[in-house]
Amino acid sequence: MTHYQTLLYYCYSPIENAEKFAEDHLEFCKSLGLLGRIIVADEGLNGTVSGTADACKSYMDAIHADPRFAKTDFKIDDVAEPSFIKMHCRYKPEIVHSGLRDPKVIDPNIQTGVHLEPKEFLAMKDSDDVVVLDVRSNYEHNVGHFKNAVTLDIDNFREFPEKIKELEQYKGKKILTYCTGGIKCEKASALLLKEGFEDVYQLHGGIIKYGKEVGGQDFEGQCYVFDNRVTVDVNSVNPNIVSTCKNCGKTTSKMINCANPVCNEHFTQCDACGWEMQGCCSDACKENPNNRTYDGTGYYVKVPQPVNADKISKRKHKKIVKSEA
Template identity: 35%
Template sequence: MKPILNISAYLFVALSDTAALRESIRSQAVAWSLKGTVLLADEGINLFLAGPPDGVRAFVAWLRRDARFAALEPKESWSREVPFGKLLVKVKREIIRMNHPTIRPAAARHPSVDATTLARWLAQGRDDAGRPVVTLDTRNAFEVDHGRFKGAIDWRLSKFSEFPRAVLAHRDELAGKTVVSYCTGGIRCEKAALFMAEAGIANVLQLEGGILKYFEQTGGRHFEGSCFVFDARESIDPSLAEAASA
């Protein structure tokens, strides 16, 4: 087993004490020798951290003792070295920027599809209601270039805040299909699915846990390439190991 445990996790939950949380989270992360990034906003928490396994899991256990974070479910992967140079804990306006304040996943979460069900649908080419299934990549173009679901829709986004405009430009193309939005760990999908439903697109689902959970539960069937991650590893393969350099 490789010595460094990497986790990514997010949770949309109403927070009113982000400044105080920033200090307590920073203190705990330093105490457990963790590096990475934690983002806090009124809408929730988003984190990418790495360090010794005991320290990472102790930090997560501490965080979950706060009832607001009890549902946090980190996705794990391993590396030989810590892929972050330092620890950053920041308070932001949004934990994932969309610039649509009416989209509030903490208030109402859109329905999702789990990894094994999506893999089955992709194998059969339709969902259980007989509708054709399309996967919609909500990530930036440079991330998609590392890997994506076979045949996925890619609107060549340069930033996530462009997604709403792209939806409105392409929504007629999605009519009559079951649209499964996906991203790295699920955070962008949460907002993406809500916006698509608000825009009048029927039969929208988000991939539960994103690509990382899909890799964990299916081994990456129907996915081509690797998954970009925002750390020194650059991307990970379907075994959740650092992808080999080209």
């Protein structure tokens, strides 16, 4: 039986000519037979890749052999099959979309909250002078979060800076931030420090590492992940389910995408409602004639779009003009 793994990782480290790096890195991943999604930016790497244990080891060895990424901390999950069906490696302005692109303002390599190992986080989280802050999006913390955590009404991490004012009431306390794997906390904790919060910490390795090292104690529900698995169990100590079906209110941890491609909302839906609603979040979405076929999973592969030659030509022209300037 083939042994597969899924790797979750990130590394804030400057990359020169990051666009070219992304192209070369994609070919390297393909040569190993890996599948997954990697974001490359001038500020570093953020990825989830999946493949055989041997391929994953070769990948980790190669990343650690590069001095720029030697500090990368991989979260490793054993899986029955690869967690992706394609391999993507793309250049973007940031490795996690926050809108905080200016390294003179926010640079995780210079200042972030104090990194807490899972055991340290567990020991501190219930103290009276501590606030546990979830910096993830609504659909993520709705399906699972730490007990008594403060959650924010945001649809995307780029909205986090706008919510800082709502946290002013906690300035006299220790702020313990957490997210899936740790990457969002790097900028979230740095921004909190910049805005005058003095005692700021972050869960090193995020929820995933916390589950592996201390059994996920007091993490209620499941953890949303950005691959075919959608959600994973992390709590083996005192697990429970906190999410409910959007349509009937029944307790369920099953998260899907709305079958209406125009909507595509992330939401929780029980199996019974899934079949009744044909994977849609509402009756209005159910009426869309272009809905995707619901197969019980609620996970849909993106259909490749036709190549826009005119757009590519304009992008290349801008690069030439920029290089000549």
